[in-house]
Amino acid sequence: QVQLVESGGGLVQAGGSLRLSCAASGRTSNSYAMAWFRQAPGKEREFVCGIKWSGGSTVYKDSVKGRFTISRDNVKNTMYLQMNSLKPEDTAVYYCAAIIGGFGYRVSDYDYWGQGTQVTVSS
Numbered sequence: 001q002v003q004l005v006e007s008g009g010g011l012v013q014a015g016g017s018l019r020l021s022c023a024a025s026g027r028t029s030n031s032y033a034m035a036w037f038r039q040a041p042g043k044e045r046e047f048v049c050g051i052k053w054s055g056g057s058t059v060y061k062d063s064v065k066g067r068f069t070i071s072r073d074n075v076k077n078t079m080y081l082q083m084n085s086l087k088p089e090d091t092a093v094y095y096c097a098a099i100i101g102g103f104g105y106r107v108s109d110y111d112y113w114g115q116g117t118q119v120t121v122s123s
Contacts, residue, residue: 002032005114009094013122033102087121094117097112
């Protein structure tokens, strides 16, 4: 089992920045990819960005490219999401997720989930 805990959400004005963290604990010795998803009110949870275990290659949703940066520290078992130039449409609950031994873009691909952290961007 892997436990994930997000932190760093909050309220920010449009154009501002936030940094989210996701701390992993438990059976973190396995190689696992991690990702950030988000869910806005009335909408389905969607993939935002992901990072693979080996090599650290990253994938981003088109609408966040150039504004968001995902990274991870495998020693600290922590993943980060630096969000710059935030827009009101980025408002959502942000979830971190982990998948053992693979990578995916769908909610159903992921084995473990955090509880979510609210990000609200005011206009």
